[in-house]
Amino acid sequence: MVDWSNANGNQGKETMNQKPxxxxxxxxxxxxxxxxxxxxxxxxxxxxxxxxxxxxxxxPFYNWVLIIIGALLMLPLVLHMVAIARGQNQPNERQDxxxxxxx
Numbered sequence: 001m002v003d004w005s006n007a008n009g010n011q012g013k014e015t016m017n018q019k020p021x022x023x024x025x026x027x028x029x030x031x032x033x034x035x036x037x038x039x040x041x042x043x044x045x046x047x048x049x050x051x052x053x054x055x056x057x058x059x060p061f062y063n064w065v066l067i068i069i070g071a072l073l074m075l076p077l078v079l080h081m082v083a084i085a086r087g088q089n090q091p092n093e094r095q096d097x098x099x100x101x102x103x
Contacts, residue, residue: 028077039070 041052045063053062 024077024080028080032074032077035070035073035075037070038066038073042066042068042070 042063042065044052045066049063050058
């Protein structure tokens with residue numbers, strides 16, 4: 001089988017049609033997963049108290065605390081993805097079709 005990916009001599013260079021790979025750090029994925037579990041436990045405990053957690057772990061408003069902690073743990077991955085999206089949408093001079101004069 002022939003690999004045509006470098007046939008044009010573009011070794012290590014990105015062409016106009018290629019986009020950079022979108023990668024997420026494993027630590028942020030782990031935080032997001034733990035946050036999703038915490039939020040899910042909080043939601044389940046809100047609808048039916050005492051089903052997942054034993055009486056030893058229950059304290060006043062524990063279900064809301066689980067939901068808020070879950071949301072806070074999921075926030076870093078969301079902010080990371082927003083930062084990547086903002087960085088990819090920065091127009092440069094070639095892409096900007098409208099040239100404005102300074103007044």
